[in-house]
Amino acid sequence: MRLNELLGTEFPIIQGGMANIATGEFAAACSNAGALGMIATGGWDGDRLRREIRRAKELTDKPFGVNLMLMSPYADDIARVILEERVRVVTTGAGNPGKYIPAWKEAGIKVMPVVAVAVLARRLERYGVDAFIAEGTESGGHVGEMTTMALVPQVIDAVNVPVIAAGGIADGRQLAAAYALGAIGAQVGTCLLASVECPIHENYKRAILKAKDSDTVVTGRSIGGPVRVLKNKMSRTYLELEKRRATLEELESVTLGGLRRAVLEGDVENGSVMTGQVAGMLHEIKPVRQIFAELVAGGDARIKELAAQV
Numbered sequence: 424m425r426l427n428e429l430l431g432t433e434f435p436i437i438q439g440g441m442a443n444i445a446t447g448e449f450a451a452a453c454s455n456a457g458a459l460g461m462i463a464t465g466g467w468d469g470d471r472l473r474r475e476i477r478r479a480k481e482l483t484d485k486p487f488g489v490n491l492m493l494m495s496p497y498a499d500d501i502a503r504v505i506l507e508e509r510v511r512v513v514t515t516g517a518g519n520p521g522k523y524i525p526a527w528k529e530a531g532i533k534v535m536p537v538v539a540v541a542v543l544a545r546r547l548e549r550y551g552v553d554a555f556i557a558e559g560t561e562s563g564g565h566v567g568e569m570t571t572m573a574l575v576p577q578v579i580d581a582v583n584v585p586v587i588a589a590g591g592i593a594d595g596r597q598l599a600a601a602y603a604l605g606a607i608g609a610q611v612g613t614c615l616l617a618s619v620e621c622p623i624h625e626n627y628k629r630a631i632l633k634a635k636d637s638d639t640v641v642t643g644r645s646i647g648g649p650v651r652v653l654k655n656k657m658s659r660t661y662l663e664l665e666k667r668r669a670t671l672e673e674l675e676s677v678t679l680g681g682l683r684r685a686v687l688e689g690d691v692e693n694g695s696v697m698t699g700q701v702a703g704m705l706h707e708i709k710p711v712r713q714i715f716a717e718l719v720a721g722g723d724a725r726i727k728e729l730a731a732q733v
C-alpha cells in the first residue's frame with residue numbers, strides 16, 4: 424500500500440508541519456496540489472487553530488491534517504479543537520500522544536506520530552496509531568540523532584503499521600531510496616520552503632536558495648532541544664554560548680522569537696532560519712504542485728531505471 428491510498432491523496436507525500444509557517448492557507452495549497460497539507464500549531468492556542476482550520480476548509484475540499492507539538496503549553500486545548508473540528512489526520516511530535524489517542528480514534532481521526540527512534544514507535548504502537556513518520560536528523564527544525572537511512576528500516580522492523588520516511592527527501596532519488604527502505608511515502612518540509620506559496624519572508628527563501636549542503640548546524644543539543652538551522656550570526660552565537668556552558672536563560676535570550684524574526688521580518692542573520700540538509704539541492708522557487716509532481720515522477724522514474732539495471 425502506498426501512502427496516497429491510506430490518506431486519499433493524489434500523491435504519497437505529506438507536507439510536514441512547520442511552526443509559524445504551515446498556516447491553514449499553506450496547508451490548503453498543499454492539499455489542493457495533491458499532497459496531504461498539514462497545519463502546524465507550534466505555540467498557537469486552540470482559538471488560533473480553529474481559525475486556521477476553518478480557513479483551510481474554505482480553501483480546499485481535499486483532506487488536510489493538524490500537527491500537534493506535545494510540548495506546547497496548549498497541547499490539551501489543541502487536542503480538543505482537533506476533535507471538535509473533525510480534523511481527518513493528526514501528526515504529533517516531541518513526546519507521547521498516548522492520552523489523546525483513544526478519543527481521536529473514536530472520532531475516526533488518523534493518528535501518525537513523528538518518531539526519531541524506533542523504541543518510541545514500539546511503545547506507541549499499542550495505542551492504535553495508523554502509521555509512523557520516521558524522521559531523520561537531516562531534517563529541518565527539531566531533530567533527533569539518527570539518520571533517515573539508519574532509522575527508517577529499524578522503525579519498520581519494530582512495528583506492524585506503515586511507516587513514512589522524513590528527513591533529507593527533496594528529489595526523486597531520495598523518494599526512491601525511501602521506498603527501497605520500506606517506507607510507503609514521504610513527509611517533506613525543507614523543499615517546500617522554496618515554493619511560491621510558502622508564506623515566509625523573501626529573505627528566508629533567498630537564504631535557502633543560497634545555502635550549500637553543509638550550511639546547516641544543530642543548536643540546542645546541550646539543553647536536550649536540538650534544532651537544525653542555517654548557519655548565521657544567531658546560530659554561531661548560540662553554539663558559542665553552549666560551548667561556554669551558558670545558562671538556559673542566556674541561551675533562550677538568543678533564540679526567543681527567533682523563528683518569527685526570520686519568517687515574518689526576514690532577519691536571516693539574527694533569526695532562527697530552520698532548514699534541513701537538502702537546502703543545498705534547492706535552486707529555484709516553484710509552485711508546490713510542481714514540487715510534488717516532480718518529486719513523485721522522479722521517484723517512479725528512478726525505480727524504473729533501477730529495475731532495468733538488474
Ligand SMILES: Cc1cc2nc3c(=O)[nH]c(=O)nc-3n(C[C@H](O)[C@H](O)[C@H](O)COP(=O)(O)O)c2cc1C
Nearest residue numbers: 439440441442516562563564590591612613697699
Ligand atoms: C522550518 C521548519 C519548521 C518545522 N516545524 C515543525 C513543527 O512545528 N512540527 C513538526 O512536527 N515538525 C516540524 N518540522 C519538520 C517537518 O515537519 C518535516 O518532518 C521535515 O522538514 C522533513 O525533513 P526535510 O526538512 O529534510 O524535508 C519543521 C521543519 C522545517 C524545515
